[in-house]
Amino acid sequence: MSKILISDPTLRDGNHAIHHQMNAHQIEVYAFAANAASIPIVEVGHGNGLGASSLQVGESLLDDERMLKIARENLTHSKLGIHVMPGFATINKDLKMALDIGVDVFRVAAHCTEADITQRHISYVRDRGKEVYGVLMMSHMASRDVLVEEAQKMESYGAEGVIIMDSAGAYLPVDVTERIGELTKRLNIPIGFHAHNNLGMAIANSVAAADAGATILDGTSRGFGAGAGNAQLEVLVAVLEKMGYSTGIDLYKMLDAAETAENEVLKDIPRIKTISIVSGLAGVFSGFAKHVERISGEYKVDPRDVFFELGRRKIVAGQEDMIIEVAMKLAAEGRMDK
């Protein structure tokens, strides 16, 4: 039976859905439940990862250190993971702290064409004997061959696997099959996939990734995550088992963890709202949804127009400041919301 390694960013991607206001209780109860279900990796932190609490993306309720310590105390079996983007976080300010707390798995992320900014961070973690992966975000913005080239750079820096993120939820299964198939063929390390559900494809795309040879999949309880949410983990685990993949996760306890998430962590269960469909079509980072809603309201412009304009400008993750400029420009052009 083929094995799939599951990484669960409920306590990280989910932070996007609640303005990064995850509190101690939420981390505690979910980390405890995920640990009980034997979920292999539990990712924790600000939505954009270590060092990303900011006016640009949103300030965290708890600082990184506090979040990681609470999770650490509750994870005896599952590994504690973090997401980190060079440009937001640095080795000195952030990675050292995470190593001290005892983070087990480091996922060093860059925009899909900019893998070389991860070199020092990947090597740094690898040199300290921790598990380290490369992450290529917003991967729909690069061609198959460019993704292979960028993933190979991460492999050369010491990454033990590369995770391809569909950060805008823009893929159809056929896109996933093409890219993941080529990556698994041309790299010597495991390939992973991280789905978003903007176009309702999160589970289908995750299945396509597994069938194309991906051996790492991300999913979150009830799909808790940016925009329309992620691949719903309890569904993904069930579907994978049904297809004959093994995840090592206890299904009943996984279902319990999802209940815990719904009752204690989530504010709203993710739905595919108008704004998420548009974000998926425009190919814009799912995490922008809350900001676009707020700023469009303030400048009285149609959030759909804002998303399509951001897409036209090929704005990448971390460029939330551009939303203000785009909204002001649309307002000045008289394109007011009807």
Next chain:
Amino acid sequence: MKKMKVAILGSGNIGTDLLVKAKRSPFLDCRLFIGRHLASPGINKANSLGVRISDLGIDAIAKNPDCCDLVFDATSAMDHMRHWSVLNELDKTVIDMTPSRVGEMCIPAINLASCVNYKDVNMVTCGGQASIPLAHVIGQIQEEVDYIEVVSSISARSAGPATRLNIDEFVETTETGIKAFSGCRRTKAILILNPAQPCVDMQTTVFAKVNNPELEKLKPAIDIMVRRIQNYVPGYQLIVPPVLENNRIVIMVKVQGLGDYLPRYAGNLDIINCAAIAMAEEYARENRVT
């Protein structure tokens, strides 16, 4: 007035663009352009401009100290530490283009005149050159500045290998500069590389959290600062004047370059290089170097 003899160490994007600008300056005479490989695009460019070249790195100056009075170090933060000790021995004035945080931080719109008293000045970062003058104004106008955050996005094309390797230094050096020139309590810097084609212009956003936002006082003071920067960076434009959004002050600028070595989108290259040329010309005018 006699021109000041300068050398450029580092033949990447920054060094090559500096060369084009130095050639145009009425105060500077570029005597030597130094890289590591004679086949590099930067060395080719220097050759085509008729500038003497070398592939010996810092040794080129150590072996021929009379070639210049001032050295632009456009290598990397790690290399600058080593270069500075050699150049200091040789009594050279050094303008450091890397985010090394070794020399006195120079933001021409704020402290050009006082920087001539130092032998090693540091040009902070491109994002720092774009944002620190605005942060400085916020620090002057607002009574209590709790937090300033700056976000720069630059076109991926304009970020060469040293820039990419030094991304942590970019963040930390920009933060040091913001804090030093604004007096804010906390700060954060963020750098985003955007690969869009056609390439995007450099843009920088300054966010601030202050006790009592005084936008009406801030606006004219920002306008004055922007004009002061435009004196040496013609492509610096205010695209979002101070506004209050979600309880944060937001100011955005765009920087278009002069298109000297890289095309106009590379405002990041242009702003730090224009600042460095302004500094070098100030040294020349002060006639510090004989």
